[in-house]
Amino acid sequence: MKSNDMSEQEQALAAEIAALYRLTAQEQASLELDREILALARRQLQPGEAQGAGAGQPPRSSPWRAYRWPLSTAASVLLVAGLLLLDPHAWHRQAVPELTPMPSRVPASDAAVTGGAPAAKLRQAPEMQRQTMVADMTMPEPMPEPMSEPMSEPMPEPTPEMAASEPDLANLTLALQRLQQYLDEEDYAGARTFAQRLKARFPEVQSAQSGGHELWLRLLAEIQQADGRAR
């Protein structure tokens, strides 16, 4: 502070304090700290460290650092594509549990048959279900014939354990149960349609080694009997 800003008394006080202050103002940085800072100053002058900056240019960053986002994105895409090429069925196995509760979520085909627009369904559905419906409609899944009427009861959702252990078998079982439900309700038209879809989605059900093969045959026989009665 300039001395002319202070009174004589203040100046005397400031001088006394300054004198006392200097007696203890001896602290210094350690030699190690000095060395680190001076080493940093030297490194900064070395070529490659800050040569560009020394010429008044902005410091250069390595290409890896500059393009880390595009590079990491490209690496992720390559990884996913590689995994899919190695195991093309991985995608299908992942997708099936999501699509399996067919009867409870057949909005695309339902809408097409019943005349209700998908958008109208979307407006009515709760948010969570709406997201699933959108996913369903955008999936390039070939659907067999549309169902004649919407399901009255939703299918029980597969548990995570089921999906994790044997997702196809679990989903097939659920689908067969649903088919049984159609027959119990004597909805034979619905049962036929559903059986076609089931067959398309689980072709292994026709194999004798399949877990649900026997039940499948019995249900098919019931449908055929019903057809015979109708004729």
Add this chain to the structure above:
Amino acid sequence: MALVKQRESIQTDEGLMLSYGRGDIEAFERLYLKHKGALYRYFVRQMGDKQLAEDLYQETWSRVIKAASTYQHSAKFTTWLYRIAHNLLIDHVRAVKPLSEFTEEQQQDMGQEPQALADSYRPDVELMQAYKASLLKTCIGLLPQVQKEAFLLNMEMGFTAAVISDIAGVTLEATKSRIRYAHRSLKDCVAAKWQGGSHEIQ
């Protein structure tokens, strides 16, 4: 004549900084030796935590080093240096805790020293001055943060109130008040502690 002028320019802080920016490491070493003590004490006296003070001290020099290539002679080197230091200090204090808490904690930490020194008191003039100086050191630690900073910048670097107000980003009048209050508080504090140790301040 031109050579003399050039040499003079190199010897100033700004000249040294420009030389370092052009690759002269010795220029930086001279600059560092000149300012390291005051800057170190600026942090140590304010922080209370030596390790933290050293971190901020190192970071300040690191920023100086990195900015050397773009340094321009538009500002005085010391003003620029202490502005960096001030901003780092403020950022740290804001990130950790409010200023008031910072000051209170430091008061608790530093309140123990005078008694220990009083026990070792001997009626020798030199020792008496040393004792008073140690009391002053303790009292500086008890100052409010803003007064402490203004006081230290004034003591260590001999900065005027105008320069300190530029560094701290406050008005000139506020800075003058801070320094004035700091002096009064220190006088009262040293006197009180001196009397508490059964002595009379001269």
